[in-house]
Every structure is written in structure tokens, then in C-alpha cells.
Amino acid sequence: AQSVTQPDIHITVSEGASLELRCNYSYGATPYLFWYVQSPGQGLQLLLKYFSGDTLVQGIKGFEAEFKRSQSSFNLRKPSVHWSDAAEYFCAVGDITGGGNKLTFGTGTQLKVEL
Amino acid sequence: DSGVTQTPKHLITATGQRVTLRCSPRSGDLSVYWYQQSLDQGLQFLIQYYNGEERAKGNILERFSAQQFPDLHSELNLSSLELGDSALYFCASSSAAGAGQPQHFGDGTRLSIL
Numbered sequence: 001a002q003s004v005t006q007p008d009i010h011i012t013v014s015e016g017a018s019l020e021l022r023c024n025y026s027y028g029a030t031p032y033l034f035w036y037v038q039s040p041g042q043g044l045q046l047l048l049k050y051f052s053g054d055t056l057v058q059g060i061k062g063f064e065a066e067f068k069r070s071q072s073s074f075n076l077r078k079p080s081v082h083w084s085d086a087a088e089y090f091c092a093v094g095d096i097t098g099g100g101n102k103l104t105f106g107t108g109t110q111l112k113v114e115l
Numbered sequence: 116d117s118g119v120t121q122t123p124k125h126l127i128t129a130t131g132q133r134v135t136l137r138c139s140p141r142s143g144d145l146s147v148y149w150y151q152q153s154l155d156q157g158l159q160f161l162i163q164y165y166n167g168e169e170r171a172k173g174n175i176l177e178r179f180s181a182q183q184f185p186d187l188h189s190e191l192n193l194s195s196l197e198l199g200d201s202a203l204y205f206c207a208s209s210s211a212a213g214a215g216q217p218q219h220f221g222d223g224t225r226l227s228i229l
């Protein structure tokens with residue numbers, strides 16, 4: 001069965017510093033990978049997605065992620081964090097077996113930004 | 116604004132009761148998904164519908180049921196509610212049924228069981 005591991009439950013960075021959130025996945029085939037962000041009281045907003053092709057994908061709000069098949073990883077990065085980036089971030093893998101499209105999420109990483 | 120509308124935003128009820136959560140997908144989206152977010156279980160996929168038909172099923176309890184109507188809105192029915200059903204329930208939608216279609220989430224319905 002597919003699974004997603006986000007090893008960091010909480011991360012604190014200073015505003016303007018770079019950010020990397022880790023994500024490791026387990027999936028038997030070529031994965032469809034996603035990063036979502038959830039602000040308090042809000043739903044999940046799609047940051048970026050990887051289906052195939054270029055392993056470095058660009059998303060919204062200045063985020064990017066790199067797919068590394070050999071490491072089963074899909075880490076999220078941002079070169080300079082803004083205070084408004086404080087939120088919870090979820091990595092997910094899409095399971096399309098049986099014609100469906102369910103997402104399996106990691107446990108999330110709570111990002112705190114110090115001013 | 117994702118374009119996915121969920122009502123109500125908050126629901127408070129008692130054990131043993133039944134509730135209905137409603138979701139309107141983004142305009143043009145044919146597929147609807149339901150997820151449950153709780154502190155102990157995290158984000159869990161419940162069920163997916165595509166154009167009125169059930170497409171995929173996850174860890175959905177027998178006390179829970181869902182359907183998608185001809186106008187594509189969906190309802191999630193939760194019955195014989197237990198304290199452990201307290202959670203945030205999300206609806207998401209996508210244009211197609213499979214192949215890793217990105218899902219767009221509503222703001223959720225927060226269900227509190229007293």
C-alpha cells in the first residue's frame with residue numbers, strides 16, 4: 001500500500017531564510033505527487049504537483065519541489081520564507097489503481113516563521 | 116477561493132444522531148472526494164464519486180454513506196454518531212476521475228459530537 005512520510009512535525013525558520021520540507025513516499029508505480037498547504041481554518045490549497053517529466057517542478061507562492069526517484073523523495077523548497085508562509089504543509093501521493101484517484105497524505109509539517 | 120463549497124461550516128450534535136454534509140464542486144468538475152481530518156488519524160480518504168457513480172472507496176465506516184446527485188453536488192451522511200467522529204470533513208473536486216488529477220479542496224465542515 002502507498003504511504004507518505006513527513007519526518008518533521010514542526011519546523012521553525014526566520015523570515016528571509018531558506019526552507020526545505022522533507023517528504024518520502026512509498027508507491028509501487030510511477031507516483032503522482034502533490035504538496036498542499038493548510039492555513040488555520042482553511043481548506044487545503046494545492047502548491048504544486050509532479051506527474052512526469054522534469055523532476056524540478058515550480059508551484060505557486062515561490063515554492064518548488066524536486067522529485068528524486070532513487071531516494072523516493074519529493075522535498076519542498078523555498079529560497080526565502082515570508083511570514084505569511086506560516087501554515088501546515090502536507091505531501092500526498094495519488095493512487096490511481098482501479099480507476100480512482102485517492103490521495104494518501106503525510107502527517108504534515110507545521111511551519112512557524114520567526115520575524 | 117477554490118470554488119468548492121461546503122455547508123455547513125460548523126455542526127454540533129450529540130452521540131447517536133445523524134447529520135448530512137453537503138458539497139458543491141467547482142464548476143465543470145465531475146469528480147467529488149470526501150476526506151476526514153482528525154488529530155489521531157490525520158487526513159484520510161473516505162470515498163470518491165465520478166459523474167454520479169462511486170469510483171473509489173477508502174476507510175469509510177459502514178455508518179457513513181455518500182452520494183453524488185445529477186447536478187453533481189454530493190452529500191456525506193453520518194449516522195449513529197460517536198464521539199470519535201468529531202473531525203473536519205473535507206470535500207474536494209477534480210475535472211476527471213483518475214490519472215492523478217489535482218484535487219481542489221473546500222474549507223471543510225467541522226463536526227463536533229457532544
